[in-house]
Amino acid sequence: MIYCLVIVKGLGWLLWLFGVRGACCWLWCCGTRSKSWAEQVDFGDEGFLPPPTEDFNEKKGLKTITEYKHNDDGKVVKVIRTFKVETVKLSKSIAKRKVWKKFGAASGDPPGPNPANTVLTEEIQMQFVLNKEASQIDDDDPLSKLPKDGRVKIVQCRICKGDHWTTKCPYKDTLQPLQQKLEEGAKPEIAPVSAPVGPKSTAGGKYIPPTLREGANKGRGESMTMQRKDETATIRVTNLSEDTRESDLQELFRPFGPISRIYLAKDKNTGQSKGFAFINFHRREDAARAIQGVSGYGYDHLILNVEWAKPSTQQ
Amino acid sequence: MKPIMLHGHERSITQIKYNREGDLIFSAAKDSQPNVWYSLNGERLGTFVGHNGAVWCIDCNWDTTKVLTGAADNTCKLWDCETGTQISSLKTNTAVRTNGFSYSGNLIMYTTDKTMGFPCEIYIFDIRDGSQLQTGNPMSKVPIESPMPKITSAIWGPNEEYILTGHDGGDLNQFDLKGNWIKGCKDHSGQINDIQVYKDFSMFITASTDHTARLFDMETFEPLKMFKTERPVNSASISPLHEHVVLGGGQEASLVTTTSTRIGKFDARFYHLVFEEEFGRVKGHFGPINSIAFHPDGLSYSSGGEDGYVRVHYFDQNYLDFTFEY
Numbered sequence: 209m210i211y212c213l214v215i216v217k218g219l220g221w222l223l224w225l226f227g228v229r230g231a232c233c234w235l236w237c238c239g240t241r242s243k244s245w246a247e248q249v250d251f252g253d254e255g256f257l258p259p260p261t262e263d264f265n266e267k268k269g270l271k272t273i274t275e276y277k278h279n280d281d282g283k284v285v286k287v288i289r290t291f292k293v294e295t296v297k298l299s300k301s302i303a304k305r306k307v308w309k310k311f312g313a314a315s316g317d318p319p320g321p322n323p324a325n326t327v328l329t330e331e332i333q334m335q336f337v338l339n340k341e342a343s344q345i346d347d348d349d350p351l352s353k354l355p356k357d358g359r360v361k362i363v364q365c366r367i368c369k370g371d372h373w374t375t376k377c378p379y380k381d382t383l384q385p386l387q388q389k390l391e392e393g394a395k396p397e398i399a400p401v402s403a404p405v406g407p408k409s410t411a412g413g414k415y416i417p418p419t420l421r422e423g424a425n426k427g428r429g430e431s432m433t434m435q436r437k438d439e440t441a442t443i444r445v446t447n448l449s450e451d452t453r454e455s456d457l458q459e460l461f462r463p464f465g466p467i468s469r470i471y472l473a474k475d476k477n478t479g480q481s482k483g484f485a486f487i488n489f490h491r492r493e494d495a496a497r498a499i500q501g502v503s504g505y506g507y508d509h510l511i512l513n514v515e516w517a518k519p520s521t522q523q
Numbered sequence: 524m525k526p527i528m529l530h531g532h533e534r535s536i537t538q539i540k541y542n543r544e545g546d547l548i549f550s551a552a553k554d555s556q557p558n559v560w561y562s563l564n565g566e567r568l569g570t571f572v573g574h575n576g577a578v579w580c581i582d583c584n585w586d587t588t589k590v591l592t593g594a595a596d597n598t599c600k601l602w603d604c605e606t607g608t609q610i611s612s613l614k615t616n617t618a619v620r621t622n623g624f625s626y627s628g629n630l631i632m633y634t635t636d637k638t639m640g641f642p643c644e645i646y647i648f649d650i651r652d653g654s655q656l657q658t659g660n661p662m663s664k665v666p667i668e669s670p671m672p673k674i675t676s677a678i679w680g681p682n683e684e685y686i687l688t689g690h691d692g693g694d695l696n697q698f699d700l701k702g703n704w705i706k707g708c709k710d711h712s713g714q715i716n717d718i719q720v721y722k723d724f725s726m727f728i729t730a731s732t733d734h735t736a737r738l739f740d741m742e743t744f745e746p747l748k749m750f751k752t753e754r755p756v757n758s759a760s761i762s763p764l765h766e767h768v769v770l771g772g773g774q775e776a777s778l779v780t781t782t783s784t785r786i787g788k789f790d791a792r793f794y795h796l797v798f799e800e801e802f803g804r805v806k807g808h809f810g811p812i813n814s815i816a817f818h819p820d821g822l823s824y825s826s827g828g829e830d831g832y833v834r835v836h837y838f839d840q841n842y843l844d845f846t847f848e849y
Contacts, residue, residue: 296563298546299544301544301586301587302544302546305546305547305587305605306546306561308568308605309606310567310568310569311568311569311570311606311607311608312556312558312569312570312571312572312607313531313556313558313567313569313570313572314558314567314568314569314570315569317567320564320566321564321565321566321567322566322567324530325529325530325531325565325567326527326528326529326530326560326564326565326566326567327527327528327530328525328527328528328565329525329526329527329528329807329834330525331524331525332524332525332526332805332806332807333524333839334524334793334803334804334805334838334839334841334842335790335803335804335805335806336802336803336841336845337801337802337803337804
């Protein structure tokens with residue numbers, strides 16, 4: 209047997225201070241005598257609140273309940289709750305249970321969900337973990353996602369602008385020394401290193417990072433050359449324990465010579481070390497001695513591995 | 524989906540259960556008042572007032588007329604579901620850890636903790652016999668002898684023939700109604716936190732602190748499947764609709780305050796029943812999930828967490844349409 213019943217489904221509820229609304233800018237405060245006479249005529253003495261109203265939109269099946277109450281600061285708050293009323297066909301036994309009287313701590317609750325106990329949360333999505341192997345392949349090789357017909361140039365030779373890696377350029381031996389000469393010749397001028405190779409026109413709609421755009425070249429050249437210098441005296445320390453701090457590294461490497469920079473890779477969330485660090489010495493000789501001295505050194509129950517840092521990808 | 528958050532408890536949830544038709548959710552927590560809710564809109568129907576300690580377990584019978592709760596105040600109480608009044612209260616020596624109605628609703632069982640010099644015991648009552656409830660003399664009583672670790676979870680087997688128990692050390696055992704040990708196995712290496720049956724009682728899933736949930740054949744105890752995670756599993760449930768299981772768990776409760784939500788892995792995790800592979804996660808709780816249950820129609824599920832909230836999730840169409848690629 210099928211019974212019909214009405215179920216009040218919470219859609220969410222809104223809450224705002226009266227004073228926030230533009231049209232009727234009243235800020236009611238209990239205990240103060242600053243009310244206008246109009247309010248007193250409308251609502252009588254303080255502590256009196258307008259009666260709750262109910263509005264039922266039959267077309268949309270929406271029920272709006274408006275209530276007024278005092279909040280903790282003594283201000284009057286208007287609470288508007290909107291419910292969707294649905295009629296659902298259910299089996300007789302469930303329908304009978306729907307009309308049971310509330311008991312225990314819920315005995316005083318009005319029909320419908322009590323907002324103190326039942327809260328509608330924000331929308332969340334189930335996160336699907338797709339086929340692991342497939343997703344890993346995709347992550348490893350973003351090139352495979354791109355169309356393979358060669359219209360999109362991914363690799364561009366720095367020498368001849370051809371569609372191959374710079375090292376495999378057929379004109380490497382002939383063109384590169386020429387370009388280097390050009391570069392050297394350009395150095396004393398204001399135009400920096402990348403000027404001859406840097407893309408000059410924005411035609412073609414290709415994205416050019418701000419640092420490579422025309423007019424943005426001034427500061428960049430210097431800092432780049434600085435970094436180049438630094439990298440020559442940089443060592444990479446791996447197999448560090450999780451608890452390692454920068455101060456520990458400083459203590460460990462300072463005996464070998466002045467250090468210009470220590471970079472310890474850390475997890476963004478936990479702040480723990482990821483197990484490797486880069487150390488820039490002022491002098492390359494110091495770095496070499498540090499490698500000699502510390503490589504294979506037992507530190508915090510792990511054996512350190514120290515080597516020259518590979519230069520970061522050169523542009 | 525837009526989960527409904529049920530906030531009726533002041534302390535962490537210990538167990539949640541749907542009734543047979545799925546219109547009500549029963550929730551027990553470490554505070555003294557178990558709650559009952561309408562699952563459709565999250566409206567609270569009532570609370571059962573009378574316990575004096577943490578309520579560890581809750582169950583209701585098949586026609587939703589009676590509710591059984593077991594608590595750390597050394598009582599197991601039988602309630603009338605419609606009015607929330609107490610029908611009877613069974614006094615025990617130690618805290619009641621697990622309980623359950625048999626399928627017919629005529630028999631009840633509960634197990635007690637091994638503390639204060641008292642052994643862990645299984646009690647079985649016939650609630651048709653009023654004298655048993657009045658005097659507190661059970662139909663049968665099964666002491667769990669000392670080499671066997673204490674019971675941490677228990678359910679009725681099919682046809683009310685036996686009781687299935689999960690133990691502290693990871694053992695699973697069957698006891699018949701006379702208290703005779705039938706058989707056992709030990710596949711888990713950690714405490715079994717939860718046992719839930721499939722809708723036709725042909726198999727059951729266990730959730731263990733050894734970071735796995737396992738699927739067993741009900742009759743033979745043959746281990747069928749294993750679902751691996753990186754954290755203790757507190758509860759696991761089998762979908763009655765799809766070949767899916769959902770696992771709830773996460774960081775141990777004692778370590779929760781020192782870890783962020785992301786690292787604690789408090790998500791509900793959905794695995795394919797056959798391929799043992801995880802395919803989905805649902806976030807929401809900010810503590811480990813202590814109890815998780817599928818709605819009997821498989822279109823929604825609920826989880827109760829250490830954070831004291833019960834969250835009712837109605838699945839989106841994209842879950843219902845989801846097919847596992849193989």
